[in-house]
Amino acid sequence: MSSAPAVQAAAALPAPRGPLSESVIGALATTPDSGSAALAGTAVTGADPYGDDLHLALYVCYELHYRSFVGVDDAWEWNTELLRLRGDMEALFLDHLRARVPAGGSVDDEMDALATEHVDGSGPSYHLRDHGTAEQMREYLAHRSLYHLKEADPHAWAIPRLQGQAKAAYVAVEFDEFGGGRGSRMHQVLFRDLLEAAGLDSSYLGYLDRVGAPTLAPVNLMSFFGLHRRWRGAAAGHLAATEITSSPGSSRLVAALRRLGFDERCVAFYAEHVEADAVHEQVMRHDVVGDLVTRDPALEADVVFGMRALGYVEDVFAAHLMDTWAEGRRTIEL
Ligand SMILES: [Fe+2]
Ligand SMILES: [Fe+2]
Numbered sequence: 001m002s003s004a005p006a007v008q009a010a011a012a013l014p015a016p017r018g019p020l021s022e023s024v025i026g027a028l029a030t031t032p033d034s035g036s037a038a039l040a041g042t043a044v045t046g047a048d049p050y051g052d053d054l055h056l057a058l059y060v061c062y063e064l065h066y067r068s069f070v071g072v073d074d075a076w077e078w079n080t081e082l083l084r085l086r087g088d089m090e091a092l093f094l095d096h097l098r099a100r101v102p103a104g105g106s107v108d109d110e111m112d113a114l115a116t117e118h119v120d121g122s123g124p125s126y127h128l129r130d131h132g133t134a135e136q137m138r139e140y141l142a143h144r145s146l147y148h149l150k151e152a153d154p155h156a157w158a159i160p161r162l163q164g165q166a167k168a169a170y171v172a173v174e175f176d177e178f179g180g181g182r183g184s185r186m187h188q189v190l191f192r193d194l195l196e197a198a199g200l201d202s203s204y205l206g207y208l209d210r211v212g213a214p215t216l217a218p219v220n221l222m223s224f225f226g227l228h229r230r231w232r233g234a235a236a237g238h239l240a241a242t243e244i245t246s247s248p249g250s251s252r253l254v255a256a257l258r259r260l261g262f263d264e265r266c267v268a269f270y271a272e273h274v275e276a277d278a279v280h281e282q283v284m285r286h287d288v289v290g291d292l293v294t295r296d297p298a299l300e301a302d303v304v305f306g307m308r309a310l311g312y313v314e315d316v317f318a319a320h321l322m323d324t325w326a327e328g329r330r331t332i333e334l
Helices: 019-028 032-040 052-063 074-078 080-100 107-115 124-130 134-148 164-177 187-197 213-227 229-259 264-295 297-326
Strands: none
Touching: 019 032, 019 052, 019 080, 032 074, 032 080, 052 080, 052 213, 074 080, 080 213, 080 297, 107 229, 107 264, 107 297, 124 134, 124 229, 124 297, 134 187, 134 213, 134 297, 164 229, 164 264, 187 264, 213 229, 213 297, 229 264, 229 297, 264 297
């Protein structure tokens, strides 16, 4: 049992990385009454759709719907100026994804392709299993904390937008992610235990100031899909693709952690995913995605988009780590 408190405190606002995050974070440090006017003059024109500035600003906007930040007025969550700016940032990010993620194809073909394990893959989990250092493993875990400490929360937004068997089965998968009724078994809590056992900062958003767009964009993508009813098909596709690819990826990370001599509490998080996600994969394929596209065939293209968008942002993340390590540099200061 972990000795850490069951409820973690919200984090402090991060430091800005450019004009957009400066504007958003600066406003949040004030009241909506006084901060809205400054936001009204903020435009996304010219912003890099995959830059640190835009993705930090977007991450901070979305965080208002999760735990928010210390000292931030709750009224900001539905402030119209902030939502207008967030919408403009989302549109830039979405345009970027649509230009890079191919359209077309069926969900069945897409899921078959995702389920095919690449024995000669080259991403971080392969590298860490075969050659990586313990320090690189710790870097990897620190990056992933931006998602795993809120694991399953972004997908939970989609639940009221689903119907019938698809909804029931989606909730069954989420129920497991949330520990099956046991707080200490929630995957987000298991990851906090992992961080502690690895000697890393286990506080919520503890690494927010030290990661860039390659780490933040995958989480922003989930929040974007989850918070917009229009993207409910993509949210389901995203969760399905996550579950289909999780089991083999997690088993590579179990092997990596064992090879590098990490504590069993670190191994436990990924071992849990090897087991659970082999089951979740089947539930997502047949009962969630199968039922969803039978019920509403018009959603099929969005389900495929959600799967491929996940693949795209994960490829960017993997390339960032592998390229930086190949140059003999660290990807994050621990
Ligand atoms: Fe999980
Ligand atoms: Fe899962």
